Amino acid sequence: MKLVSHMLYITKSRCNLRAFRAAASLILLYALTSCEKEQFNLPCETGYCDYNVLSPTNADENGYIHTELDWTSEYWPYFTIDVEADRTADEFKYNGESVVQAQFDTDSYFILSDSLNVTINLYNPWQGLETWGGYPIPVRDTIITLDQFEGYVVPVVQSTNIYFSDDEVGRFTTRRVVGPFPPTMIGDTISIYMKIKWDLGSETLVKDDFIQKFIIE
Numbered sequence: 001m002k003l004v005s006h007m008l009y010i011t012k013s014r015c016n017l018r019a020f021r022a023a024a025s026l027i028l029l030y031a032l033t034s035c036e037k038e039q040f041n042l043p044c045e046t047g048y049c050d051y052n053v054l055s056p057t058n059a060d061e062n063g064y065i066h067t068e069l070d071w072t073s074e075y076w077p078y079f080t081i082d083v084e085a086d087r088t089a090d091e092f093k094y095n096g097e098s099v100v101q102a103q104f105d106t107d108s109y110f111i112l113s114d115s116l117n118v119t120i121n122l123y124n125p126w127q128g129l130e131t132w133g134g135y136p137i138p139v140r141d142t143i144i145t146l147d148q149f150e151g152y153v154v155p156v157v158q159s160t161n162i163y164f165s166d167d168e169v170g171r172f173t174t175r176r177v178v179g180p181f182p183p184t185m186i187g188d189t190i191s192i193y194m195k196i197k198w199d200l201g202s203e204t205l206v207k208d209d210f211i212q213k214f215i216i217e
Contacts, residue, residue, distance in 0.1 A: 043200050044086040051196045051207065054082040054173065059212075064189070068217045071183060078179025079214075085164050085196055087172050092200045099199035100164040104176050106157045108190035112150060119143055156181065156190055161197075181216055188216050 043049050056079065059065045069077035087098040121138035129137040157178045164174045178192060195208035 046086045049086045049198045051085040065214045067214045076180030081176045084173045101161040101197045103161050104157045105159050105193040108156045
């Protein structure tokens with residue numbers, strides 16, 4: 001009886017060892033399969049999604065970009081930031097289009113005074129002159145002072161989302177206007193923040209590491 005019991009114990013031990021090896025093999029196979037799946041399901045056409053700021057890029061040795069604006073115009077000046085991003089992989093596109101957005105923010109603002117003026121053109125309907133394209137030519141203009149906006153705080157960049165699209169040379173780009181700037185901001189240093197968001201279906205990949213300082217000149 002003891003010999004039989006011992007043989008049964010050995011048999012059970014071997015069975016348990018086989019079961020353990022089988023379970024370990026399944027776990028290893030699942031891990032390898034998961035690794036292969038992650039390797040082939042990259043989020044963007046180029047692999048891992050990234051972006052590149054096209055302009056402006058002329059930073060000095062301290063990392064500041066000196067922005068020379070035209071202060072001779074009748075309108076307050078501004079500048080633009082152009083960004084290129086990677087397109088999403090085909091499986092994450094909507095109707096064949098990549099959905100990628102940029103969002104900007106800033107810590108720099110200015111306050112409107114009571115001297116905000118807007119020039120409005122005045123026309124003579126049906127009796128005034130027109131261009132060759134049929135557009136009316138103004139007979140004169142008038143200036144309206146919008147003093148109701150006095151004290152209104154205005155950020156130098158809008159925080160709304162803007163989408164990327166193909167430009168004329170085939171790049172996947174977007175552009176954000178920064179400004180306009182009142183003359184009181186000449187010599188100021190402003191900070192611009194940016195995040196890029198790739199729509200990957202049930203998930204969104206976000207990169208928010210862009211911080212750039214500009215000196216308004």
